[in-house]
Amino acid sequence: MTTNHTPHNDSLLRFMTCGSVDDGKSTLIGRLLFDSKTILADTLTQMSRTSEKRGLSAVDLSLLTDGLQAEREQGITIDVAYRYFSTGTRKYIIADAPGHEQYTRNMVTAASTANLAIILIDARRGVLTQTRRHSYLAHLVGIQHIVVAVNKMDLVNYDQASYDKICADYLAFAKEIGLAQARDIRFIPISALAGDMLVDRLDNMDWYQGETLLEILEKAPAAHTESQEAFRFPVQFVCRPHASADAELHDYRGFMGRIESGEIAVGDAVTVLPNGYQSKVKAIQLGEANLHSAKTEQSVTLLLEDEIDTSRGDMIVKTSEAHEPVKQIDAFVCWLSETPLSTARSYIIRHTTRESKAKVGAIQYKVDVNTLQQQASSDLKMNDIARISFKLAQSLMVDSYSANRATGAFIVIDESTNNTVGAGMIV
Amino acid sequence: MTTHTSKQQALSHLDWLESEAIYILREVAGQCSNPVLLFSGGKDSLCILRLAEKAFRPGRFPFPLMHIDTGHNYKEVIDFRDQRAAELGERLIVRSVEDSMQRGTVVLKSADESRNKHQSVTLLEAIEEFGFDCCIGGARRDEEKARAKERIMSFRDEFGQWDPKNQRPELWNLYNARSHKGENIRAFPISNWTEMDVWQYIEREKLALPSIYFAHQRDVVMRGGSIVPVNVPLVNGDIANPVKAGENILNMQVRFRTVGDISCTAPVLSDADSIEKIVLETATSTITERGATRLDDQTSDASMEQRKKEGYF
Numbered sequence: 001m002t003t004n005h006t007p008h009n010d011s012l013l014r015f016m017t018c019g020s021v022d023d024g025k026s027t028l029i030g031r032l033l034f035d036s037k038t039i040l041a042d043t044l045t046q047m048s049r050t051s052e053k054r055g056l057s058a059v060d061l062s063l064l065t066d067g068l069q070a071e072r073e074q075g076i077t078i079d080v081a082y083r084y085f086s087t088g089t090r091k092y093i094i095a096d097a098p099g100h101e102q103y104t105r106n107m108v109t110a111a112s113t114a115n116l117a118i119i120l121i122d123a124r125r126g127v128l129t130q131t132r133r134h135s136y137l138a139h140l141v142g143i144q145h146i147v148v149a150v151n152k153m154d155l156v157n158y159d160q161a162s163y164d165k166i167c168a169d170y171l172a173f174a175k176e177i178g179l180a181q182a183r184d185i186r187f188i189p190i191s192a193l194a195g196d197m198l199v200d201r202l203d204n205m206d207w208y209q210g211e212t213l214l215e216i217l218e219k220a221p222a223a224h225t226e227s228q229e230a231f232r233f234p235v236q237f238v239c240r241p242h243a244s245a246d247a248e249l250h251d252y253r254g255f256m257g258r259i260e261s262g263e264i265a266v267g268d269a270v271t272v273l274p275n276g277y278q279s280k281v282k283a284i285q286l287g288e289a290n291l292h293s294a295k296t297e298q299s300v301t302l303l304l305e306d307e308i309d310t311s312r313g314d315m316i317v318k319t320s321e322a323h324e325p326v327k328q329i330d331a332f333v334c335w336l337s338e339t340p341l342s343t344a345r346s347y348i349i350r351h352t353t354r355e356s357k358a359k360v361g362a363i364q365y366k367v368d369v370n371t372l373q374q375q376a377s378s379d380l381k382m383n384d385i386a387r388i389s390f391k392l393a394q395s396l397m398v399d400s401y402s403a404n405r406a407t408g409a410f411i412v413i414d415e416s417t418n419n420t421v422g423a424g425m426i427v
Numbered sequence: 428m429t430t431h432t433s434k435q436q437a438l439s440h441l442d443w444l445e446s447e448a449i450y451i452l453r454e455v456a457g458q459c460s461n462p463v464l465l466f467s468g469g470k471d472s473l474c475i476l477r478l479a480e481k482a483f484r485p486g487r488f489p490f491p492l493m494h495i496d497t498g499h500n501y502k503e504v505i506d507f508r509d510q511r512a513a514e515l516g517e518r519l520i521v522r523s524v525e526d527s528m529q530r531g532t533v534v535l536k537s538a539d540e541s542r543n544k545h546q547s548v549t550l551l552e553a554i555e556e557f558g559f560d561c562c563i564g565g566a567r568r569d570e571e572k573a574r575a576k577e578r579i580m581s582f583r584d585e586f587g588q589w590d591p592k593n594q595r596p597e598l599w600n601l602y603n604a605r606s607h608k609g610e611n612i613r614a615f616p617i618s619n620w621t622e623m624d625v626w627q628y629i630e631r632e633k634l635a636l637p638s639i640y641f642a643h644q645r646d647v648v649m650r651g652g653s654i655v656p657v658n659v660p661l662v663n664g665d666i667a668n669p670v671k672a673g674e675n676i677l678n679m680q681v682r683f684r685t686v687g688d689i690s691c692t693a694p695v696l697s698d699a700d701s702i703e704k705i706v707l708e709t710a711t712s713t714i715t716e717r718g719a720t721r722l723d724d725q726t727s728d729a730s731m732e733q734r735k736k737e738g739y740f
């Protein structure tokens with residue numbers, strides 16, 4: 001990876017890093033950016049100036065991901081930061097979330113858009129409570145690819161036995177929570193500080209035959225899912241140019257949105273939910289281009305054969321894959337707000353492009369993210385995760401989160417402040 | 428034109444970024460009642476105009492364009508701005524820092540003080556005048572440290588202030604652009620783009636740009652290690668950045684990587700006279716876009732964060 005930024009990255013991978021304070025997250029990210037030459041000279045000058053000021057002998061790569069002034073003063077990272085680098089074959093978006101216990105909500109936020117998670121373990125300390133917490137959350141939020149990076153191998157003399165033991169411990173625990181069966185888990189020994197097995201192999205761990213971290217990242221599937229999913233197209237915006245003079249545009253009615261899953265082709269039979277109107281796809285447009293077919297993650301405009309009254313919040317599905325709108329949902333919810341959930345109030349649930357008022361039916365149980373035990377509970381505070389049922393005023397077209405990340409997810413909004421207060425994953 | 432898609436293949440990075448940006452623009456249109464697109468004539472906002480075409484044509488844009496003009500912009504950029512808005516047939520609103528100066532809401536410390544940070548005042552005045560509930564901007568997270576945590580839908584209070592501690596968590600692609608009267612959302616559709624992505628997109632979409640983005644001969648002086656353009660003719664006939672006594676005017680071949688207020692945008696030495704060459708030059712550049720060219724960001728590590736708290740975009 002000597003050239004960065006060569007003009008043809010042909011795919012994009014979003015990943016996150018999880019680790020407790022001091023596991024080496026910042027150093028790892030700094031090293032990836034540095035080795036991919038994403039850090040440019042002026043940033044480096046500024047970093048070495050700051051390093052000097054703090055009395056360090058070498059440039060501290062973790063400064064690169066140092067956050068806002070407010071956080072620097074407190075000496076901790078309190079929010080998710082996004083970083084970018086590219087290798088010429090791939091563009092990467094890193095979601096960098098702090099690992100502290102209080103920051104479950106940040107981890108959930110970062111995980112929600114990631115396809116891969118790097119879980120850092122300090123080689124001297126092995127699998128800790130935090131490791132379990134991070135793994136459980138990555139699992140809950142549906143990250144497909146887990147890379148367990150055993151860091152600071154230099155501090156255990158690059159000892160293979162220490163590494164093997166940590167891998168075995170982790171696998172045992174992963175089986176316990178169902179992670180090992182459901183996900184692709186890889187292990188790798190690294191030194192973020194020295195650079196072993198990140199971009200270059202170096203020669204301290206000849207006993208490790210696997211891929212370097214960057215090779216793993218380069219090969220991980222970029223698509224948001226590798227399984228076949230049903231076609232789901234939430235309508236975002238309806239385009240009606242009302243150009244009565246223009247014969248072609250006179251009756252134009254375009255349904256604009258992003259394909260959240262599956263694919264669609266001209267001629268496919270579709271149903272518009274919740275009303276159940278049926279029609280066929282007449283055209284698929286993207287800018288000036290007419291497409292034959294389109295797939296997950298493309299933002300397109302659909303034209304239908306029949307004049308159907310459709311608006312934002314409706315969902316277009318293939319008639320053969322239509323599902324029933326529901327007025328009650330059961331979900332795992334991570335609470336994000338400093339104001340606890342109130343079972344007496346109603347909230348707004350935003351699901352795809354649709355909103356509904358919702359009332360809490362019951363808090364079934366809370367999950368202790370450290371022990372993974374279920375406990376009875378009548379409240380939900382910031383960073384808590386619980387299984388909750390909601391009653392809805394409007395019907396929603398949902399799938400289970402494990403089957404479809406896009407149509408299984410929702411956020412909870414507090415109507416009085418407009419804040420986003422909860423994140424939900426439908427069971 | 429017909430394109431075939433294959434099942435297993437993921438979107439290219441530009442297609443993915445484009446789709447995400449279109450989605451964000453449509454969310455703004457779907458969720459906000461009176462949005463506006465901030466348009467300067469610069470490369471980032473030209474990308475967003477292209478994205479808006481892809482998002483909303485054959486319809487009209489569901490928002491007007493607005494430029495907050497410092498009065499110290501390069502004439503080439505202002506002309507280009509007007510021409511582009513006319514070609515698109517969309518409404519362009521211009522509000523100027525000089526009007527705020529006349530009203531007394533902006534007071535410069537000295538005549539040659541940078542007007543860049545004062546744009547915030549004029550912007551807030553315009554938001555109030557038109558009752559905008561959302562401003563779409565071209566900021567990117569890779570531009571500067573303080574932006575790495577910026578939301579795609581960033582919440583500003585009644586005073587236009589950005590409080591880093593009071594931002595809404597953003598999960599999946601479920602953006603929350605709700606606001607109460609007087610509050611405001613700043614939406615950033617190209618948050619996840621880097622400078623390189625922007626240039627590649629411009630190249631791919633064959634977007635036209637103001638001429639000063641390309642290498643050209645220009646009178647400059649060296650001030651504090653930066654190349655500073657001098658004797659720049661303004662739209663109103665004035666001259667910005669007059670050369671100071673004792674300064675030695677040099678005629679250099681330069682181009683701009685960002686365009687903005689003349690007092691704070693410096694060019695770089697370059698012979699890249701085409702987009703292709705700019706892409707190559709960007710790939711081998713060793714200096715960040717803002718580091719090299721934004722004279723206002725160098726004051727301190729945290730100066731962008733400070734300005735954002737005060738209502739800057």
Ligand SMILES: Nc1nc2c(ncn2[C@@H]2O[C@H](COP(=O)(O)OP(=O)(O)O)[C@@H](O)[C@H]2O)c(=O)[nH]1
Nearest residue numbers: 020021022023024025026027062152191192193
């Ligand atoms: N010896 C050694 N030290 C490391 C390694 N990775 C990180 N560190 C050090 O561990 C400390 C914490 O690292 P940092 O990246 O700030 O951790 P974070 O809190 O997870 O972001 C710093 O002093 C690093 O220099 C490593 O692989 N080996």
